[in-house]
Amino acid sequence: MDDATAARREVALMLRRLDVELDAVSQRFALAHGLNRTDVRALVAIMDAARRGEALSAGGLGAAVELRSASVTALVDRLERGGHVRRVRDPEDRRRVTLAMSESAMAAGAEHFGGLSRDMVDALGGYTDEELAVVVRFLTEMTEIVQRHARTDPPD
Amino acid sequence: MDDATAARREVALMLRRLDVELDAVSQRFALAHGLNRTDVRALVAIMDAARRGEALSAGGLGAAVELRSASVTALVDRLERGGHVRRVRDPEDRRRVTLAMSESAMAAGAEHFGGLSRDMVDALGGYTDEELAVVVRFLTEMTEIVQRHARTDPPD
């Protein structure tokens, strides 16, 4: 293996390393709020949907965090009991239950992840437009590749 | 918010998106091998340690995946029962138990994650040295930031 390939392999490792560290941030949030990993993933999914202007349904949440409906019910029970979320019956389709984040959960999320995002944006302020374009290209291509593997990997 | 900041904020979102997709790859691996999330994280930690030439101990594994010793025992029991790992009493310190990955688990990991890594390296082959340097800088800085937050975030 030549040096060029080694350098590129190193980049792949760095990406995984970053992934691990990101995980630690979530873990920290979980610890601080008495949540487990699943609950944090759920809150993030709900918050992401809210950012996109959608209200996630119980089923949608299950798809996002990969849990069966029985587990989603239990999960939402926990989140509701903790005051992070409340159930809202969808008036369009009264079978569905949508999840609305509470003010406090929204604030806690912003407090914890907002600072991280802000620091990232600040750091990126030191990049020229050309450099930023490289980063965007990198993230776009990596996401495409990962997505392809997430869908078609198991030839089993 | 001006366009420049918007673009940089977008990058932060893309990074999180990539994180989610990476998670899906692990989930896929878990599904294909009848493992849960924790087990996959554990196998990855053991494999990473092996790549660095270290043999992870039970305690080290617990630190890596954030589990108490009782849970680590149960976790290693599961992995050992599944033939993914075997316990090896450390001859240097006979209190310790180190984890050795089985051939089959090693192969399965390479099969699943190796392809992903290969595709990434291939894609990075299209980057000039200058572009690669930008990517490395980006990953390095982001990791630093995330790491800082993972350690000091909760001012609670």
Next chain:
DNA sequence: GGCTAATCTCTCGAAGATCGAGACTATCGT
């Protein structure tokens, strides 16, 4: 319009995962 099938969430009991407390063995420091 009414009937059947499909969709969405929930309940229940069983199986799996995590934990705290404490036991047991091996090592370290004096």
Next chain:
DNA sequence: ACGATAGTCTCGATCTTCGAGAGATTAGCC
């Protein structure tokens, strides 16, 4: 040597996830 410390394991309790199936609502068809 000997007490203290570190590393792993056992046990029982608690929390999480799941499959199966019930109940309620909507969609499709005649």
